[in-house]
């Protein structure tokens with residue numbers, strides 16, 4: 001997929017001490033190929049890589065960063081631009097504001113209608129009405145009612161009526177008469193683009209003239225998503241895209257393609273089946289996601305400022321030789337404390353989120369940890385396995401802590417050294433690079 005390809009492309013730079021014109025060109029050729037493979041328009045891909053190249057050549061300020069990281073940052077910044085810069089909201093200026101959903105069957109229109117209603121109600125203080133215009137399946141109307149009940153939002157439906165235009169007009173009239181300030185119209189989709197569906201949505205669109213027409217698309221459908229987006233946009237000239245099902249492995253390559261083909265902003269993303277699984281679309285975050293790197297760049301920047309490179313090099317050697325002990329742990333903690341909250345920092349490392357879940361590092365606990373380590377003998381510090389019951393008892397007394405806390409620290413130490421070893425190999429190499437190695 002796209003992110004693997006970009007990963008690979010950016011790997012070309014690994015091992016080069018300096019960004020030169022040659023390795024930049026090599027990398028960007030790969031990046032361009034990856035973008036083309038993802039069906040990004042040829043011209044856009046070319047413009048994209050040219051821009052990154054220019055930036056890379058002009059960069060002198062950041063030469064202290066790893067060149068690979070610098071390229072990642074440049075590519076990320078450009079990807080962000082390509083996907084639309086700033087996040088764009090929804091037009092809620094009407095009385096009521098009418099929002100029309102469009103998209104294929106199964107793309108997530110009904111689910112997203114509920115999510116959006118819930119979002120507008122709870123976050124934007126709106127009073128939304130949902131209108132059920134999928135007249136082909138009785139189950140579709142039931143589904144919207146279920147969703148409405150879940151979030152406490154009224155649903156307007158008319159089961160005998162098979163004319164979606166009439167239902168949407170009646171729904172809007174009902175909203176006006178009953179003080180609803182947003183109307184969300186859920187429509188029927190089909191499994192593939194066809195004339196009848198297009199005619200129907202175009203007719204509804206023309207009749208009700210919505211403030212906002214949204215195109216909902218399943219991010220997992222890849223290239224099809226782009227073609228579908230184009231078909232709907234040709235007919236509706238929609239205002240924004242909703243990218244659903246981004247909770248799986250999908251890294252969002254569709255976002256680049258759709259944005260570059262229809263040139264409409266992506267407004268929200270769906271990240272699950274539940275009603276609160278909705279997020280405003282932030283191009284920068286999506287760029288990070290596509291590059292699969294968490295917030296590595298800012299972490300690198302902070303680490304660069306704070307970390308004692310000499311110290312980090314020593315520690316890395318020890319980890320490699322399995323000689324990482326409590327003295328090193330202590331010095332790590334002291335370094336990390338200089339950088340800010342440990343949890344925040346670890347959260348920025350891709351993949352560290354999971355490792356952290358079981359690892360309760362709380363910043364206040366540092367004091368106890370330091371006290372415990374200070375109560376150990378040098379031998380105990382370098383060989384944590386030597387801590388038997390009687391030693392633990394002595395240390396607990398000396399540090400004013402409990403055996404429980406010591407056991408917990410041992411567990412944390414163990415997890416941390418495992419994590420560090422893990423980071424040292426493979427994808428986590430970045431972490432060690434950041435530490436100045």
Ligand code: GDP
Pocket residue numbers: 103104105106107108109110111112189244245246247248269270271272273277
């Ligand atoms: P519609 O035919 O366009 O109205 O699509 P639905 O709203 O009925 O959604 C189709 C299926 O996709 C349902 O099973 C939803 O639960 C599921 N779905 C919708 N949005 C998301 C999402 O963001 N993530 C996941 N994992 N599933 C979703």
Ligand code: MG
Pocket residue numbers: 109110111134140186187
């Ligand atoms: Mg539906």
